[in-house]
Amino acid sequence: MLQASDITYTYNGGLKLVFPNISCPTGQHWLLLGQSGSGKTTLLHLLAGLRTPTTGSVSIGGTDISKLRASRLDKFRGKNIGIVFQEPHFMRALNVEENLALTQSLSGQKVDKKKIHTLLDRLNIAHKLKSDTSALSQGEKQRVAIARALINDPVLILADEPTSALDDKNTREVISLLEEQATAAGATLLVVTHDNRLREQFPNQITL
Amino acid sequence: MNLITLSWKNLTSKPWMTLLSVVLFALGVGLISLLFLLEHQLQEKFEKNLAGIDLVVGAKGSPLQLILSSMYHIDAPTGNISLKEAKPFLNPKHPLIAKAVPLSMGDSYRAYRIIGTTHDFVDLYEAEIASGKIWEQNFEVTIGHGVALDLGLKIGDKFSSSHGLMDDDDFAHDDAESFVVVGILEPSGSVIDQLILCTPQSFWLVHDHEEEAPAGEHDHDSHAEGAHPTSSIPHPASLLKEDPNKQITALLLKFKGKSYQALNMQRNINENTEMQAATPAIEITRLFNLMDAGEQALRILAMVIIFVSGLSVFISLYSSLRDRRYELALMRVSGATPAQLFLLIIMEGLILAIVGWTVGMVLSHGGMQIFAGVMKTSYRYAFSGLQFLPREWYLLFGALAIGFVAAVIPAIQASRTDISETLAEGK
Structure with a gap:
């Protein structure tokens, strides 16, 4: 499903990172552990097609995304990859529902309000449908961010340090939400973190 | 979204x-x-109000003022001219002039200007009668569409004119004969919509009448009036037959063609008469x-x-x-x-x-x-x-x-x- 072979990335400054090969079968949940500065975020961006690897290739569901160019890669990412970031950010001018609707339409899909409502309901924040995103609590923001990552039924969910700002209770909640939703959607989940609290929850681990 | x-x-x-x-x-x-x-x-x-007028003749003064007052009715007239001087232009046999329209000005009714003129004036602006008839006798008036609308005047209504062009009751010709509305014009989009039209003789009668009265003397400089009292004529005669000492305010002239002599007429008038002539097109361009x-x-x-x-x-x-x-x-x-x-x-x-x-x-x-x-x-x-x-x-x-x-x-x-x-x- 997610396959990264022989990828390296060279920064403008000349610093070269070599990454281990990754192979995550469909529907499995993986943890990618690495200390700060080990290039975790860079690797996540490479896997999401936000950066192009200097050498090697990344393939998702059989598509070699390092060979996709420009706008086709953008559309592929919008449709197939959901990303949850460490800090949940949203379009400030839009409310919760509109943020999700925008994510739907940018990936080239029709806006499906019913689907948005169902998803928010599943994440227990349906009552925040019309709220400004700035009015949400940290936990609520993280849920909306997860909803945004899931709304287009991606085959791959990437989570970048989703728990580093959360306490133990919220960490457990967010991780189980991610795992539940990924399982429900049949998507492959890869959590990138330096958070050792997550070690026990993921049998499949890669260490940088 | x-x-x-x-x-x-x-x-x-x-x-x-x-x-x-x-x-x-x-x-x-x-x-x-x-x-x-x-x-x-x-x-x-x-442009609409140019109405094909080639030359305006009036008292000496600013040519722009003459044009503005006698064609656009937005400034005071430069003064009056005597009928004696105007008569040659009014002659229908004049070789160069196709149409000459006399204007007597200086009075108004509730700030709408009253113009003493001939029926040619209506033809000049291609106006049509909407209801009633055109003025025939002295003190009969035909009014523009805008006047009728604004003042709510109907056929048969009577009013007294006021001296001057402003709406001022102090200058009302109280003892003058009342004007009576006999006709209303169709809207034409030109200045005629805002005018009250009557015979030139009506003007003289209003002011003659007033002079007989001891009070109410005004400065009559820019006023169409006669030196001698004239009896009221039911059907006013052509201005050509009127007393040459009477006065009118201006003449609007239309030439038969743009001949050399016609073009010279303006200079001749300005140099050889007590009157001045101005070309509307030139003044408006200015x-x-x-x-x-x-x-x-x-x-x-x-x-x-x-x-x-x-x-x-x-x-x-x-x-x-x-x-x-x-x-x-x-x-x-x-x-x-x-x-x-x-x-x-x-x-x-x-x-x-x-x-x-x-x-x-x-x-x-x-x-x-x-x-x-x-x-x-x-x-x-x-x-x-x-x-x-x-x-x-x-x-x-x-x-x-x-x-x-x-x-x-x-x-x-x-x-x-x-x-x-x-x-x-x-x-």
């Missing part, structure tokens, strides 16, 4: 910045549009040239405002880019292409331009409508704020072009957002 909606939401989420840009756009566009409207409608009015300088200045001012509005759009979009970098990166993550981000920002510039143009149009046409009310009370000229000109569409394209140009640099910046770096910065 398409890009236009998103652009709109982005703009409304920072209302003060948006308001500033819109107000500046609206001021610039509104000012230019108002100038268009004024220029167009003034020109239209002046007037427009005078106005043009002021208009030019206003137009430059409008351009500067529009330029500043473009600058404000640019600054507002450019400065917001820094705050929006993360949002733009998020959009890319969700599948937006660089071209879509470019469009998003361009759209914001265009929306500002369209809203600004719309508000500007409302301002200029609303302003014109208010101005029309003022012009109507002070000059009896009907302007309209409801007229739309094709030029105003060009103004929309101009506004769109400025909105586009102002947005293009921020839009290029937006489309070049480095997603990975922006996201890694975490802000």
